[in-house]
Amino acid sequence: MPVRATDARRAAVLGSPIAHSLSPVLHRTAYAELGLVDRTYDRFDVDEAALPAFFAELGPEWAGLSLTMPLKRAVIPLLDEISDTAASVEAVNTVVFTDDGRRLGDNTDIPGMVAALRERGVAQVDSAAVLGAGATASSALAALARVCTGEVVAYVRSAARAAEMRRWGERLEVDVRTADWADAAEALHFPLVVATTPAGTTDALAAAVPERPTTLFDVLYDPWPTTLAARWSMYGGAVVSGLDLLVHQAVLQVEQMTGRAPAPVEAMRKAGEHALAAR
Known part of the structure; x- marks a missing residue:
């Protein structure tokens, strides 16, 4: 007998590699807290080439998908509609399947970042560094x-990257100025610093943390804390972590895929912290 949209529903995170993903921990915790005993959430290693075939096999039991690299742009042609937020950065990290079979794409990373900052008391700043x-x-x-x-002000390593950031600034209507990475220590004096670089890249900046730092948003979560985040906290600055971002974007995904709100933020965060500590 065919599965109806109102029966047990499935969701999963797709990407490649995917074994490290904390999304199953976060989503399953949310389902348990919300009493959604018939919901499942899995992970699948899927690359760009395999994505269309994966979508072709999805049945009506599917409620949604979370997408990580390298699929956030590759998925767009497979969708019926994407949100303005996703279109603004040409990246989809959330797909919701409607009861009538439509595939809707969204980006919860962006509002997730905003929510993570607001949780730390940062609702508005007059300047920032990336x-x-x-x-x-x-x-x-x-x-x-x-x-x-x-x-x-975006601190970058090449003229090509600088031009790219200025283009994004124009598109997103953000006043972006670029600066050379050699001067990145200057960034630590801004009201808000957002570190988007791979692990180890900002370690050398730790020695330049000012005596009274403001707010650092470091998008990494494993390993944690980063050298920069540890020094920032030691000096009394506010730190927003990559786990904070991961939790808040997952909260929005859970709410979209289940229709239940609010999702249990603190339970999801604690589950993520426990999973990271066990690695």
């Missing part, structure tokens, strides 16, 4: 469009 210019940096700029009222 360390790095990779894929996460464009999402950071989109979040800063909602938080920063003035200039954003």
